[in-house]
Amino acid sequence: MSKKKILTLVFVREAGKILLGFKKRGFGAGLWNGFGGKVEEGETILQGAKRELLEECGLKAHSLKSVGLINFEFESDPTILEVHIFQTSDFSGLVAESEEMRPRWYSEESIPFSQMWPDDRLWFPYMLKDRQFEGYFLFKGMDIILNHWLKEVNLLNS
Numbered sequence: 622m623s624k625k626k627i628l629t630l631v632f633v634r635e636a637g638k639i640l641l642g643f644k645k646r647g648f649g650a651g652l653w654n655g656f657g658g659k660v661e662e663g664e665t666i667l668q669g670a671k672r673e674l675l676e677e678c679g680l681k682a683h684s685l686k687s688v689g690l691i692n693f694e695f696e697s698d699p700t701i702l703e704v705h706i707f708q709t710s711d712f713s714g715l716v717a718e719s720e721e722m723r724p725r726w727y728s729e730e731s732i733p734f735s736q737m738w739p740d741d742r743l744w745f746p747y748m749l750k751d752r753q754f755e756g757y758f759l760f761k762g763m764d765i766i767l768n769h770w771l772k773e774v775n776l777l778n779s
């Protein structure tokens with residue numbers, strides 16, 4: 622039987638720029654990504670998303686908008702990663718490097734897709750146009766997408 626892990630992923634956007642973090646260790650190390658991680662017991666998905674953002678880059682999100690929901694599966698691993706993706710422009714604090722992430726602002730016109738998870742170049746266009754999406758990706762290792770679907774949807778905003 623497959624089990625599910627609930628994860629969050631938050632992108633901070635302001636004035637045509639997006640904040641990405643270079644993941645220094647663990648799952649996805651060496652790639653640029655948004656900020657997030659596993660939702661802990663006793664917290665809501667939104668609370669988990671805000672906590673990880675603060676821990677990983679020092680910013681406090683006052684509100685988050687849902688942008689996407691993707692289920693990831695890896696060949697020969699029964700675990701499904703259910704990743705809830707958010708964006709925000711409603712934040713305070715100063716960007717700070719953490720043990721896990723080295724943050725950097727990128728122009729939305731020059732996102733470093735060659736150093737990101739390979740699925741990102743498929744769904745970023747939805748997020749950048751403020752469209753919501755849902756998807757599924759089956760990976761072989763970290764580089765090869767064996768199977769996927771992606772569609773525009775209306776997600777509820779909390």
Ligand SMILES: Nc1nc2c([nH]c(=O)n2[C@H]2C[C@H](O)[C@@H](COP(=O)(O)OP(=O)(O)OP(=O)(O)O)O2)c(=O)[nH]1
Nearest residue numbers: 628629630647648654656657658659704738740741
């Ligand atoms: N952009 C992008 N992000 C992904 C993909 N797959 C995937 O899990 N992520 C995100 C979801 C989470 O934000 C992050 C993985 O979380 P994590 O393992 O670092 O969680 P954590 O911080 O709780 O980990 P840890 O404390 O146990 O080290 O990567 C993907 O294909 N593309």
